[in-house]
Amino acid sequence: MARYVRIPGSIALITLANPPVNALSAAVRRGITETLSRAIADPEVKAVVLCGENGNFCGGADIKEFAGPMSGPGLVPMIDAIEAGEKPVVAAIEGVALGGGLELALGCHYRIAHCKARVGLPEVTLGLLPAAGGTQRLPRLIGLSAALDLITTGRHVSAQEALQLGIVDRLTEGDTLGVAVEFAQSIAGQPLGSRRLSTRTPACPADLDSFLQGALVQVRRRARGAMAPEACVRAVGAAATLPYSQGMQREQELMASLFRSAQARALQYCFFSQRLVGRWSTPSGARWDSAEPRPIRRAAVIGLGTMGRGIAVSLLQAGIAVVAVETDEQQLEAGRRAVTALLERRAQGRGSEGPLRFTTDLQQLRQVELVIEAVFEDLAVKKQVFRQLSAVCPADTLLCTNTSGLDVEQLAACTRSPELVVGTHFFGPAHVMKLLEVVYGPRSSPVAVATAMHLGKRLGKVSVAVGNCPGFVGNRMLKPYLEQAHFLLEEGAAPEQVDQALEEFGFAMGVFRVADLSGLDVGWRVRKEAGLTGPGVAPGESPRRRQGRRYSPLPDLLCEQGRLGQKTGRGWYLYEGPGAREARPDPWTHSFLQQYRQQHGLQPRAVPQQEVLERCLYALINEGFRVLEDGIATGPEDIDIIYVFGYGWPRHRGGPMFHAGAVGLATVLDRLEHYHHAHPDIPNLQPSALLRRLVASGNPPIQKWREVIRRVRSQL
Numbered sequence: 001m002a003r004y005v006r007i008p009g010s011i012a013l014i015t016l017a018n019p020p021v022n023a024l025s026a027a028v029r030r031g032i033t034e035t036l037s038r039a040i041a042d043p044e045v046k047a048v049v050l051c052g053e054n055g056n057f058c059g060g061a062d063i064k065e066f067a068g069p070m071s072g073p074g075l076v077p078m079i080d081a082i083e084a085g086e087k088p089v090v091a092a093i094e095g096v097a098l099g100g101g102l103e104l105a106l107g108c109h110y111r112i113a114h115c116k117a118r119v120g121l122p123e124v125t126l127g128l129l130p131a132a133g134g135t136q137r138l139p140r141l142i143g144l145s146a147a148l149d150l151i152t153t154g155r156h157v158s159a160q161e162a163l164q165l166g167i168v169d170r171l172t173e174g175d176t177l178g179v180a181v182e183f184a185q186s187i188a189g190q191p192l193g194s195r196r197l198s199t200r201t202p203a204c205p206a207d208l209d210s211f212l213q214g215a216l217v218q219v220r221r222r223a224r225g226a227m228a229p230e231a232c233v234r235a236v237g238a239a240a241t242l243p244y245s246q247g248m249q250r251e252q253e254l255m256a257s258l259f260r261s262a263q264a265r266a267l268q269y270c271f272f273s274q275r276l277v278g279r280w281s282t283p284s285g286a287r288w289d290s291a292e293p294r295p296i297r298r299a300a301v302i303g304l305g306t307m308g309r310g311i312a313v314s315l316l317q318a319g320i321a322v323v324a325v326e327t328d329e330q331q332l333e334a335g336r337r338a339v340t341a342l343l344e345r346r347a348q349g350r351g352s353e354g355p356l357r358f359t360t361d362l363q364q365l366r367q368v369e370l371v372i373e374a375v376f377e378d379l380a381v382k383k384q385v386f387r388q389l390s391a392v393c394p395a396d397t398l399l400c401t402n403t404s405g406l407d408v409e410q411l412a413a414c415t416r417s418p419e420l421v422v423g424t425h426f427f428g429p430a431h432v433m434k435l436l437e438v439v440y441g442p443r444s445s446p447v448a449v450a451t452a453m454h455l456g457k458r459l460g461k462v463s464v465a466v467g468n469c470p471g472f473v474g475n476r477m478l479k480p481y482l483e484q485a486h487f488l489l490e491e492g493a494a495p496e497q498v499d500q501a502l503e504e505f506g507f508a509m510g511v512f513r514v515a516d517l518s519g520l521d522v523g524w525r526v527r528k529e530a531g532l533t534g535p536g537v538a539p540g541e542s543p544r545r546r547q548g549r550r551y552s553p554l555p556d557l558l559c560e561q562g563r564l565g566q567k568t569g570r571g572w573y574l575y576e577g578p579g580a581r582e583a584r585p586d587p588w589t590h591s592f593l594q595q596y597r598q599q600h601g602l603q604p605r606a607v608p609q610q611e612v613l614e615r616c617l618y619a620l621i622n623e624g625f626r627v628l629e630d631g632i633a634t635g636p637e638d639i640d641i642i643y644v645f646g647y648g649w650p651r652h653r654g655g656p657m658f659h660a661g662a663v664g665l666a667t668v669l670d671r672l673e674h675y676h677h678a679h680p681d682i683p684n685l686q687p688s689a690l691l692r693r694l695v696a697s698g699n700p701p702i703q704k705w706r707e708v709i710r711r712v713r714s715q716l
């Protein structure tokens with residue numbers, strides 16, 4: 001809808017009214033078209049002001065409409081009509097003008113923005129391009145290079161930057177609408193000429209061809225297989241090389257190739273899933289809309305290792321006062337230097353942080369409302385810390401553990417108030433990575449979960465509430481994926497071949513490069529504790545079998561050789577030296593694998609790329625179905641968001657569960673059955689009951705999985 005009022009001074013005010021973000025639904029487009037015609041037809045009206053209700057100009061086209069047949073007036077003719085009109089139209093921008101919202105504003109003759117407004121063309125993040133003239137008008141307004149940056153990254157731009165770039169004409173600090181109306185009165189009757197952006201010529205770099213070629217190379221490298229960024233470059237290139245009308249035609253053609261693509265569907269699914277996971281619930285009935293989070297003003301971080309430092313920085317940047325605790329003065333000093341350096345590096349251009357105190361004295365925690373323990377990943381050590389915390393902190397302090405998979409309930413059991421204990425699984429570097437798994441135990445109270453979820457949001461993270469089991473959601477699913485990668489090496493593949501397949505699929509890094517980066521000793525320690533390697537192994541047990549199933553000792557053998565990854569200059573790959581980043585295939589690894597296969601009588605074979613992908617990804621997906629069966633994740637969206645934000649799963653493939661649906665659940669089932677038949681000693685390849693049930697239910701769309709999951713769970 002759009003509301004129309006005539007205000008004194010011959011101004012027509014058109015207000016977009018579709019809360020919360022005034023998305024350009026068919027009804028809104030109709031409303032704008034009708035009210036604009038009315039303003040044009042009214043001889044008393046000399047100028048028009050366009051604004052949005054509720055403090056938001058416009059969040060763009062209504063993304064929900066993309067899934068169905070489009071109806072109502074098109075955006076392009078509507079914006080063209082605004083621009084072509086003889087009466088000046090002023091956009092009064094508060095809140096956001098994004099996507100179609102900014103394109104609408106670019107069709108207006110003037111733009112006045114509140115100083116807190118944000119603008120941008122984020123269509124690329126939805127697998128699209130700004131196809132309501134954005135790729136043609138923006139370069140004509142701010143030049144090719146700046147437009148290309150905005151359109152290919154989709155980044156939001158502050159009002160100040162928008163003014164500098166020339167996207168908006170003026171900023172206001174107070175009454176945006178009032179200023180816009182006054183301005184509209186002042187320019188009524190003036191010629192519009194070059195205020196019509198379509199009539200301008202874009203400012204282009206001198207060597208246009210090589211500039212565009214360079215831009216294509218750059219976006220392809222960053223896009224990891226996503227199509228939209230490249231289409232954006234081509235569309236912006238058309239603005240530089242073709243007259244406006246032909247450029248618009250090119251924009252439409254390129255949009256048509258994206259609009260119904262699987263990638264656009266995946267990216268739009270991610271958009272809605274990201275919001276859906278905020279509406280969390282737990283099996284015990286706690287819910288986002290009934291549990292009230294506690295306000296957190298003061299927090300403590302226990303342990304200033306890599307994770308603790310990042311967590312402290314994250315809290316401080318959210319304006320929360322932090323007490324940072326270490327066991328001795330030396331560790332404390334190292335932590336202090338590291339945190340200070342991180343804060344200094346991130347300080348430029350940022351707001352004020354909360355106060356920070358360093359101490360070795362746990363008694364200093366009497367005033368904090370929340371503690372995040374981030375000590376060494378060892379259950380016994382963490383239990384000891386939780387006993388101490390429980391003794392020192394007031395009984396109503398929320399105690400969180402930063403663990404990547406340890407039993408949260410065992411820690412809760414060490415405290416006076418187990419209902420106030422939750423897991424907060426941060427991902428490293430904790431001040432950068434967007435994901436937070438909030439792990440509720442069987443006794444975690446609704447308020448504890450709500451507070452941790454809300455805290456994650458305050459820290460700028462995407463928080464996902466998950467149940468308590470070894471590895472929670474992300475790391476539990478990662479285990480069978482890693483295992484398959486090791487088995488593939490035993491069978492004949494090389495690390496770089498496995499990595500290449502995964503990187504071509506869209507992961508930023510393949511499994512072995514990631515292992516080298518994180519350090520092979522991390523998993524080694526976990527496997528030793530689990531009795532899979534080291535002194536805990538029963539004498540005489542085959543190195544390739546553990547607990548009645550296939551096991552690969554390959555990563556353990558590498559660790560025994562001191563090959564711990566980048567930190568030692570060698571792991572699966574070879575590096576220039578300890579700490580170096582560039583991975584080179586290592587002849588040592590190849591001959592080590594060859595000897596290993598000979599020693600165990602394994603006949604190497606050429607492993608096809610398809611098999612690498614299917615075994616690694618379908619094993620992970622299969623575990624995802626088990627996670628759903630067990631109620632550890634509420635729905636497939638939770639898993640997909642965890643994988644996209646925490647594990648580098650390519651967003652344009654929607655996440656593992658979405659990918660399974662896109663490939664076809666029957667195909668995933670069939671391939672898992674095939675591989676399980678070939679490898680009966682790998683139980684993870686046995687298709688899960690839920691996957692079978694979904695296939696039997698006729699491969700329902702992912703939005704309908706929750707119903708099937710509920711039925712399967714009720715029968716288990």
Ligand SMILES: CC/C=C\CC(=O)SCCNC(=O)CCNC(=O)[C@H](O)C(C)(C)COP(=O)(O)OP(=O)(O)OC[C@H]1O[C@@H](n2cnc3c(N)ncnc32)[C@H](O)[C@@H]1OP(=O)(O)O
Nearest residue numbers: 021023059060061062063064096098099100122131132275
């Ligand atoms: C021809 C094609 C031309 C143009 C193409 C486009 O315009 S594509 C759309 C481009 N616009 C965007 O990508 C903006 C998407 N929205 C956002 O980034 C954020 O929602 C926004 C506007 C910054 C507001 O953020 P905030 O954190 O305040 O709210 P939240 O994200 O939770 O959104 C509130 C609810 O609004 C829904 N919503 C937001 N934008 C749209 C949209 N463009 N279409 C439809 N719905 C939208 C969002 O899903 C939330 O809904 P809820 O049911 O409450 O979860």
